[in-house]
Amino acid sequence: MRVPFIKMHGLGNDFVVLDARRDTLPAMTGALAARIADRRTGIGCDQLILLEPSDSADFRMRIVNADGSEVGACGNATRAVVLLHGAPARIETDGGLLAAEPRDGGATVDMGRPRFGWDEIPLAYAMDTLSMPVGWDGLKTPAAVNVGNPHAVFFVPDCDAVALESLGPRIENDPLFPERVNVNVATVESRSRIRLRVWERGAGLTRACGTGACATAVAAMRRGLADRAVEVVLPGGPLDIRWGEDGRIAMTGPAREAYRGTFEWDDFA
Numbered sequence: 001m002r003v004p005f006i007k008m009h010g011l012g013n014d015f016v017v018l019d020a021r022r023d024t025l026p027a028m029t030g031a032l033a034a035r036i037a038d039r040r041t042g043i044g045c046d047q048l049i050l051l052e053p054s055d056s057a058d059f060r061m062r063i064v065n066a067d068g069s070e071v072g073a074c075g076n077a078t079r080a081v082v083l084l085h086g087a088p089a090r091i092e093t094d095g096g097l098l099a100a101e102p103r104d105g106g107a108t109v110d111m112g113r114p115r116f117g118w119d120e121i122p123l124a125y126a127m128d129t130l131s132m133p134v135g136w137d138g139l140k141t142p143a144a145v146n147v148g149n150p151h152a153v154f155f156v157p158d159c160d161a162v163a164l165e166s167l168g169p170r171i172e173n174d175p176l177f178p179e180r181v182n183v184n185v186a187t188v189e190s191r192s193r194i195r196l197r198v199w200e201r202g203a204g205l206t207r208a209c210g211t212g213a214c215a216t217a218v219a220a221m222r223r224g225l226a227d228r229a230v231e232v233v234l235p236g237g238p239l240d241i242r243w244g245e246d247g248r249i250a251m252t253g254p255a256r257e258a259y260r261g262t263f264e265w266d267d268f269a
């Protein structure tokens with residue numbers, strides 16, 4: 001069976017989007033998604049995105065990491081799919097209901113309210129999540145935030161100097177995080193600008209992570225390091241993050257369609 005796909009990205013965090021609202025597709029499995037995501041033998045992407053019909057929203061978005069794990073949130077993909085939708089949309093995800101609207105070649109997404117309880121991250125045992133009393137080599141006392149998915153945020157003098165390729169997978173898979181974790185290293189440059197690199201759970205180093213930008217901005221604001229509106233600059237470019245008085249996070253940034261194609265489902269099944 002030949003299946004159409006759309007290749008999209010948000011600041012270089014790239015996606016293969018399959019639209020099962022229109023095309024009837026066989027069931028997606030983690031192994032199949034991982035084969036499609038493979039950059040040498042598949043189409044290649046950080047996340048596979050499946051759009052499906054929804055009873056409670058305009059459509060449902062499923063998010064599968066390159067390693068085949070299905071997860072609750074992806075900020076960059078949310079901007080990409082609302083751009084594709086071409087109109088304001090309510091989107092059902094495993095991490096909650098999101099409202100998003102296209103804007104200037106990108107989108108603004110209401111990412112909802114962050115959660116800070118140790119069991120909501122989740123962590124393996126109770127501890128302070130604003131300044132966790134733990135460390136891995138030079139990286140220590142992270143903040144933990146759940147924005148539909150789990151994040152650990154480390155504030156460091158220079159995020160470009162951190163060996164994230166080696167520390168990222170160690171922290172991601174530490175038993176302290178029973179559902180693994182996305183690892184963020186951030187440098188606060190001013191009260192309105194933060195530099196950020198992210199080792200993503202299930203995908204490794206990516207050029208940008210929307211939920212990572214939200215988690216980092218909120219952690220910096222809670223620690224009194226930043227104002228309620230910040231520019232978070234990732235290797236792929238900047239995102240505008242605002243944490244409203246109502247507790248909800250608004251993320252604004254670009255998204256692009258790169259190209260469209262088809263593939264033979266059975267080649268990957």
Ligand SMILES: N[C@@H](CCC[C@H](N)C(=O)O)C(=O)O
Pocket residue numbers: 013046047063065071072073074075076077149150182200201202203206208209210211212
């Ligand atoms: N790229 C994403 C996050 C994708 C999911 C993440 N790797 C996880 O496992 O939670 C973003 O833009 O937020």
